Amino acid sequence: MSQASITTLFTPSGRSQHASTGASHAASSSKAAHTRKHSELEDAFAPEATPLKRPRVTVSSRLQSVAPLAERLRPRTLNEFVGQPHLTEHDSLLMSHLDRGATGSIIFWGPPGCGKTTLARLLATHTDAVFKELSATDSGIGDVRKVVEEAKNLLALTGRRTVLFLDEVHRFNKAQQDIFLPFLEQGHLQLIGATTENPSFRLTSALLSRCRVFILERLSDKDIKKILTQAVERVSETDDSASASHSALPTSSPNEVLVDDDDDNTSDVASSQPDIEEPLTHPTSTQGSTASAGFSHAAKPSIDLPNYPQLTPKVLSSIVALSCGDARTALSLIELVLSAPTSSDETKLLAALRRSVATAYDRTGDSHYDMISALHKCVRGSQGSAALYWLARMLTAGEDPLYVARRMVVCASEDIGLADNHALPLAMATYQACQVIGMPECRINLAHLVSYLSEAPKSTRSYEAYERAEEAAKLDPSIPVPLPMRNAPTRLMKELGYARGYKYNPDYLHPVTNEYMPIQFCHDEFLRKEGDMTGKTWDEDALRQWVFEENGGQPWLGQPSEVDQIGGK
Structure with missing residues (x-):
């Protein structure tokens, strides 16, 4: 800055210039305030406009949006649950326990995709219990102890029970399974285990004695078709509503993220309760159905869905057949079909579906x-x-x-x-x-x-003979070998009587007798003669069934006469 400029700033005329400039700014601010006040009065008396509220996007909704279709369309109530009528009907043993407010500890045994996880979540919701979910594939004893401590504290403070759902419970070894025993006995925790393996082979007898085992059957083709039809209808309705909402929303820039202002993005991702904050809208039947919705048994399957022309009746039937009673597989296949172009060729689509299905066979299951x-x-x-x-x-x-x-x-x-x-x-x-x-x-x-x-x-003569011999051998494993059957390679053994009296069979022109068996079994015949029918069963009904189903109605040639049968009796 020049010396002249500095002198001007500190002269009285300079001060007056700054003062006039400040007054000008003050007048401008006063005018702006007056303008804002006038605008606010006009807005107050103007017709009320409905603001466009941006959709709420939470952490749980983001996670839900990327979940597979099978996860997003899980039933929310027991009325929506499809299949397993022997468990979900009102007079079933499971429902009778549920009506009393608690199910106790149970094990669900069934094939994949039959509803084990979904049913466990619905039971916890129905009983107003706190729901905790673990998988034996990535959890250990430490995770179980943490859940137990929380369950004990919650039970002591509020009286609410905790249900621990342990998926793939058979993956826990015997030592890990024993961790549940004291807590189940004291009632601090209710366990719902899910397994695809036979519990009698994979779970300890101590754990099984504290749980009730319920068997879930593979879903029928009718159940799978109902699940698929309702899933497509729900997806179709969701797409229609999403399109309507999108057309009503203001256009945003590509970098703009629509997040509700009061969402601080700090909500917990994992919840102890099933996610019921935003329940899915139940579709209603287009064929004049009753108030039943969702996966209810009253829903009438229909594939009249113009939004998805690639989903033909043949494609739907193929998906039902390829799913093999697995609802998760069926929903995964229907998701592939719905994402395919609407102009897809039916033959090529069916071939792609068949190639995408893995054979349901476990070499260790x-x-x-x-x-x-x-x-x-x-x-x-x-x-x-x-x-x-x-x-x-x-x-x-x-x-x-x-x-x-x-x-x-x-x-x-x-x-x-x-x-x-x-x-x-x-x-x-x-x-x-x-x-x-x-x-x-x-x-x-x-x-x-x-x-x-x-x-x-x-x-089976040789096999059955060994079975009888084995049974006799287990009666007294200490029975000594008879002396004639023992070798006598030394003089001492000969003096003790080893091999004394043994007749070497090749030395004789005729059969000879030796003391082959211990005296306890000397008259037992383990290997019976050919044609010996001792212990065989004669079942006239079973024979008649074989005659008509496998022998063309012709009598069995080996059937004895009535006289022989009477004599045999």
């Missing part, structure tokens, strides 16, 4: 053992077609062919046994072939073996 049991029993029953079907089911699902071959090796001795001594060598050859060749070619070797074993004559 119950289906693994159920199918191998079915295969073995079909071979035992000489049902070759049925045995090949179950073989194909297992192999196409990815089962290890060596596992099937090992089981058939057992079957060759257990069921065919002495009736065909070629069965065991063929089974061992097939096992080696599977080792050398592998899939997919070794499926032919397995088909050869399964067909042969199915048509081979059956005999």
Whole structure:
């Protein structure tokens, strides 16, 4: 700044210039205030305008928006729950306990997608209990202890019970399962466990004795179709309402995020209660239905939905078939269809759906053992077609062919046994072939073996003989071997009587007798003669069923005459 400028600032004329400038600003401010006041008076007497409220976007709504369709459309009340009528009907055992205000500790056992998690949440809501949810796949004893402490404090302060839902409860080992025992006995916690595995195999007897096991069945095709139809209607209504709301909202810039002003974005993501803050609107039937809504049993399925022309009756039926009673799979498939272009070709869409479905087979689960049991029993029953079907089911699902071959090796001795001594060598050859060749070619070797074993004559003489011998052996494991049956390689052993009196069979031209068995079992015959029918059952009804269902109504050739039957009795 120049010296002249500094001098001007500090002269009286400079001060007067600044004073006049301040007065000008003051006058301008007064005029602006007057203008604002006049504007406020005009607004007060102007017609009231309805402001456009921006939608509320919370943390829970953001998480809900990205959840799969199966999660977003879970039923909110027991009336909306589809399937499992043996559990949800008013006269069922579960509902009778629920009417008394508490369900106790229970285990839900059923296949995936049958409603175990949904039913657990609805029960907790119905009983006004605090709901806590854990998964045994990512939780441990520390998480359970934390829930128990909160449950005890809440029960002491408010009297409200806590329901802990533990998904995949079979994933807890025996030591982890024991953590629940004292808390369930004292009533500090109610446990609802969900498992797809047989509880009698995977849960401890101590835990099972403190819980009631309820079995959930696989959903029927009718149930799946009802769930799909109602889901599509709800999605369609949501899309229509979203379009209407979007057209009424002001245009925002691309970077603008519509968040309610009073939302501080600090709400808890995880809640101890089922999310019922914003209940889904129940769709009403377009066919003149009653007041029943949601997934209620009164809803009439319909696919007359112009918004989704790609969802044809054939596509819907295919989804029902591909879901195999799994509602989660069905909703995932319907979500793919709804997101597909409306001009999609039906044939290509069906092919894409079939490729997207994974085979419902767990090589370590119950289906693994159920199918191998079915295969073995079909071979035992000489049902070759049925045995090949179950073989194909297992192999196409990815089962290890060596596992099937090992089981058939057992079957060759257990069921065919002495009736065909070629069965065991063929089974061992097939096992080696599977080792050398592998899939997919070794499926032919397995088909050869399964067909042969199915048509081979059956005999369980050796297997049953061992069972009887084993039972006798367990009666007294301390019974000594008879002296004639012992070897005598030393002089001392000979002097003690080892091998004394033993007759070496090849030295004789005729049969000889030795003391082969302990005296307690010397008259027992474990391996019975061929044709011995001791202990076999004659069931006239079972024979008649076989005659009409499998033998074309022709009598069984081995059926004895009435005289023989009377004599046999």
